[in-house]
Amino acid sequence: MTPRPPLHGLMAEFTGPNELISAVRKAREAGYTDLDAYSPYPIEEVSEQLEGHASRVPLITLIGGIIGGICGFGLQYWVSVIAYPVNIGGRPFNSWPAYIPITFETTVLFAGLSAVMGMLALNGLPMPYHPVFNVSRFARASQDRFFLCIEATDPKFDREDTYRFLERLVPRSVSEVDH
Amino acid sequence: MNGKPESVRLPEQHEMVPPMIGPGHTFHSVTDKISSVVLTQRTPLWWFIGFAISFSLLMLLLLSVSYLFMKGIGIWGVNIPVGWGFDIINFVWWIGIGHAGTLISAILLLLRQEWRTSINRFAEAMTLFAVACAGMFPILHLGRPWLAYWLFPYPNTMGVWPQFRSPLMWDVFAVSTYATISLVFWFVGLIPDLATLRDRSESRIGRTIYGLLAMGWRGSARHWHRYETAYLLLAGLSTPLVVSVHTIVSFDFAIGIIPGWHATIFPPYFVAGAIYAGFAMVLTLAIPLRKGFGLEDFITMRHLDYMGRVMLATGLFVGYGYVMEMFTAWYSANPYDQYMIINRLTGPYAPVFWSLMVCNIITPQALWFQRVRSSVPGLFIVSMFINVGMWLERFIIIVTSLHRDFLPSSWGMYRPTFWDYSTYFGTIGLFLTLLFLFIRFLPMISIFEMRTMVPEAEVKEHAA
Numbered sequence: 242m243t244p245r246p247p248l249h250g251l252m253a254e255f256t257g258p259n260e261l262i263s264a265v266r267k268a269r270e271a272g273y274t275d276l277d278a279y280s281p282y283p284i285e286e287v288s289e290q291l292e293g294h295a296s297r298v299p300l301i302t303l304i305g306g307i308i309g310g311i312c313g314f315g316l317q318y319w320v321s322v323i324a325y326p327v328n329i330g331g332r333p334f335n336s337w338p339a340y341i342p343i344t345f346e347t348t349v350l351f352a353g354l355s356a357v358m359g360m361l362a363l364n365g366l367p368m369p370y371h372p373v374f375n376v377s378r379f380a381r382a383s384q385d386r387f388f389l390c391i392e393a394t395d396p397k398f399d400r401e402d403t404y405r406f407l408e409r410l411v412p413r414s415v416s417e418v419d420h
Numbered sequence: 421m422n423g424k425p426e427s428v429r430l431p432e433q434h435e436m437v438p439p440m441i442g443p444g445h446t447f448h449s450v451t452d453k454i455s456s457v458v459l460t461q462r463t464p465l466w467w468f469i470g471f472a473i474s475f476s477l478l479m480l481l482l483l484s485v486s487y488l489f490m491k492g493i494g495i496w497g498v499n500i501p502v503g504w505g506f507d508i509i510n511f512v513w514w515i516g517i518g519h520a521g522t523l524i525s526a527i528l529l530l531l532r533q534e535w536r537t538s539i540n541r542f543a544e545a546m547t548l549f550a551v552a553c554a555g556m557f558p559i560l561h562l563g564r565p566w567l568a569y570w571l572f573p574y575p576n577t578m579g580v581w582p583q584f585r586s587p588l589m590w591d592v593f594a595v596s597t598y599a600t601i602s603l604v605f606w607f608v609g610l611i612p613d614l615a616t617l618r619d620r621s622e623s624r625i626g627r628t629i630y631g632l633l634a635m636g637w638r639g640s641a642r643h644w645h646r647y648e649t650a651y652l653l654l655a656g657l658s659t660p661l662v663v664s665v666h667t668i669v670s671f672d673f674a675i676g677i678i679p680g681w682h683a684t685i686f687p688p689y690f691v692a693g694a695i696y697a698g699f700a701m702v703l704t705l706a707i708p709l710r711k712g713f714g715l716e717d718f719i720t721m722r723h724l725d726y727m728g729r730v731m732l733a734t735g736l737f738v739g740y741g742y743v744m745e746m747f748t749a750w751y752s753a754n755p756y757d758q759y760m761i762i763n764r765l766t767g768p769y770a771p772v773f774w775s776l777m778v779c780n781i782i783t784p785q786a787l788w789f790q791r792v793r794s795s796v797p798g799l800f801i802v803s804m805f806i807n808v809g810m811w812l813e814r815f816i817i818i819v820t821s822l823h824r825d826f827l828p829s830s831w832g833m834y835r836p837t838f839w840d841y842s843t844y845f846g847t848i849g850l851f852l853t854l855l856f857l858f859i860r861f862l863p864m865i866s867i868f869e870m871r872t873m874v875p876e877a878e879v880k881e882h883a884a
Contacts (some may be wrong), residue, residue: 254614261879265641281447281616282871283644286879291641300647302657312592320573332585342668346597349661353601354653357608360650362471363744364643367635374638380619382639383612385447385871 249372249420250275250392250404252379253412261387262286264410268391271406275395279373279388281381302352309351313344376416390418400409423652424643432833436852437690440535441873450718450870454863455613455620457713463860466712467645477849484670484842485560489777491565495839502822502834503523509814510844512669513697514851515552515595516690516810519662521547522602522696525609526658528630529651535726537869538718542709542859543702544606551599556590560843585669594668605654606843608647611637613668666694673817679760680821683748689741696734696780700806703727707800718865726791731806732787739781756826769834774814779809 255261258280265278266285278287317340321327326334360369373379373390382388389410391403407415445453488495491601498505521543528536559568571592573582582589614634621627637643670690671682703724712718749757764773783805792798824831871877 257876262879278641279639280641280644281639282612282868282877283453284641284879286646287641292645296646296649298646299653302650302653305495305766306657316573316620317569318580321584325579327583329583329585338586339585342587342664342671343584343593345664346593346661349657349664350597350600353604353657353661356650356653356657357604360646362607362633363646364640366637366643369636371636371638383615383619383637 248393248400248420249375249418250390250395250398251389251400251407252373252376252388252416252418253407253410254378254381254404254414254416255387255389255410257386258287259343260286260412261389262290264389264412265290268389268406272397273391273395275392275398277390277392279382279390281383281385281387297363298359302356305355305359306348307350310344310348312351313342313347316347317343318377324399348373372418372420375419379414379416386413388416423782435854440720440722441538441870443718445717445874446798446876447556447871447874450874451616451620451867453715454718454865454870455860455865458617458861458863459621459626464712467856469862471853472850474852474856476530477845478853481840481846481850484839484846485556487839488560488843489565489612493561495837496843496851497834497836497840498561499833501825501830501831502819504561504818504822504856505834506836506840506844507557508672508813509818509846511554511557512690512814512818513811514550514847515598515669516556516666516694516697517701518550518598518602518698519666519691519694522598522605522658523698524702525605525829526655528664529655530659534873535723537873538720538865539706539727540869541606541866542705542855542864543607543698544602545855545862545864546698546701546705546859547598547602548606549851549858551595551602552854553851555595555599556847556850557581558588558595586654587675588666590668591672597878598661600659600667601654605658606641608651608654609866610846610862611635611647612639613863613866617637617863618882625738663691665762666691673821678821678825679749679756680745680817683783684841685741685744685748689738692734692737692741693813696731696738696806697810699731699734700803701728701804703731703799704807707796707803709864713859713864715865718870721794721796724796724799728787728793728799728802731803732784734832735780735784735787735806742777742781758798759824760821763824764816767820769816769820769822769823772812773820775814776809776816779805780813783809792835839861 252266255264261278261280262284265276268276269290276291278291280287301328314337318335318337321336321340328410331338332339336358346357373382373388378386379388389405389407395403397403404415472760484881491508496507498507502534507763521540524536524543525540525547528860529540559565562568570576571582571589611634614630617629618630618634624702667687669685674683674686676682706719706724706800710716746761752758764770783802786798786802787791790804805858823834
């Protein structure tokens with residue numbers, strides 16, 4: 242394992258969404274790759290620049306839904322045909338149209354839970370500790386400020402150069418993010 | 421929600437409609453205004469009074485349920501032939517109310533109706549609490565409620581399994597899935613706001629609790645991207661779910677052979693009724709809340725107007741349902757069906773039927789008028805009429821259909837007892853208690869979504 246860099250990264254604070262969008266674009270153009278932006282609400286333009294590929298949440302949801310549907314129908318089939326067959330008004334044991342409502346419900350249940358669990362897992366949440374919270378001003382990332390963090394793991398990262406680069410983006414402040 | 425095409429609106433049109441958010445709001449003011457209700461404002465006196473009344477009603481529920489467990493359902497007015505009374509009326513009423521929350525949060529999100537933003541959070545909370553009330557009734561009416569878990573398919577020493585061809589089993593799955601997905605949807609929507617509360621809370625205990633619930637949310641752009649995807653997917657899943665739930669509830673009736681129940685119109689008619697009842701309840705709650713906490717800038721007259729329009733439209737669907745019920749009875753040439761309608765119109769429960777017509781069909785016609793839709797007391801009164809009317813509708817469907825079916829020798833009357841009423845008012849206490857706790861401890865309006873509505877959030881073209 243490589244020795245841990247002394248810093249998590251450098252963080253610039255902006256007052257509006259447009260400043261953050263242009264800062265992320267400039268950082269990208271300057272060749273930085275390990276960066277993250279933080280905003281108090283979702284900004285599509287920022288996500289687009291950071292996340293090149295589509296998210297895997299839809300696929301996870303689809304798989305969850307298929308599993309849910311198979312489990313739901315499978316359960317009813319197994320119970321009604323194999324484990325506990327009961328003659329109800331002469332209907333076939335596998336009277337599948339009657340099993341559709343529950344199959345639908347379990348599909349939705351599994352798909353919905355997979356969407357949420359998948360989103361949380363891919364985001365690495367719950368995460369009790371993260372270095373960005375060491376910056377006291379970062380508390381406003383959940384309120385009214387916008388942050389760009391260039392991480393120390395970036396090959397282009399240099400404490401002095403990156404600091405100057407961030408200064409040139411005219412942020413409200415630049416802070417060092419400790420581990 | 422940025423780069424939205426619908427912002428290309430004609431300027432005159434903009435001036436004509438009242439705004440969706442009061443003027444002069446910024447990221448900071450929106451955050452401050454909504455979170456201060458939870459964090460810094462002194463709890464108003466009316467909150468304590470309201471909570472005390474609701475909690476007393478909740479204790480009445482506890483009493484009624486304890487007595488029910490001791491004595492059995494003989495304490496209620498149900499008997500043969502009317503085996504379903506207040507229990508099932510209340511079940512259907514509550515679950516219907518819940519549906520507007522899902523409609524607002526899911527369907528209006530998919531339709532990009534931005535006005536939903538300031539009402540979706542508490543509408544979702546309303547859904548959860550209404551489903552909690554609804555879920556109690558089928559269990560309480562089982563006769564031996566402590567064996568309710570027999571409804572679930574689990575391996576047991578008796579060697580028996582549930583009967584999956586029964587709509588009552590479908591109900592178990594529909595309602596439990598609905599409760600779970602509504603809870604998850606609501607909680608996912610809360611995560612970024614919980615982070616806001618964590619970062620703004622002055623007290624150690626507040627920071628700890630909100631911090632634990634926020635799970636370390638930090639508003640990273642990558643997280644937002646997945647978050648929004650998951651949220652949209654949940655909305656997409658909830659939309660057919662909400663339709664399926666009330667459809668399945670209507671199957672409880674429609675699959676039976678009782679005249680007045682055995683009708684193909686039931687599923688759409690029930691779904692429309694649910695949305696109708698739910699919007700009425702959202703208005704009933706929104707009007708005092710916006711006043712009590714001074715949130716008129718966020719829940720504007722335009723919101724109230726739109727909700728009035730949705731009520732009017734769904735009310736007309738419901739009216740169509742009533743008409744088709746009568747038409748089908750006549751057209752079927754089935755004497756039992758025809759008698760069912762005549763009995764509703766002129767029989768012993770006719771006063772209930774005509775009250776229902778006044779509440780659900782006649783009163784809401786006032787919503788055609790702009791003057792009523794732009795008057796807060798007017799909307800409140802209409803919504804109260806609909807709340808009552810939708811309860812009466814379920815009474816009519818259940819009681820008048822059961823009390824006189826095929827054989828006159830087996831006819832009978834249903835008279836609710838004190839315990840029927842006490843259980844019903846008790847669940848209103850449960851609902852309001854949960855609601856009072858919710859508005860005190862969690863942001864009742866989605867803060868992060870409100871931030872996207874302020875002028876500062878507008879993304880300029882050159883930046884993209």
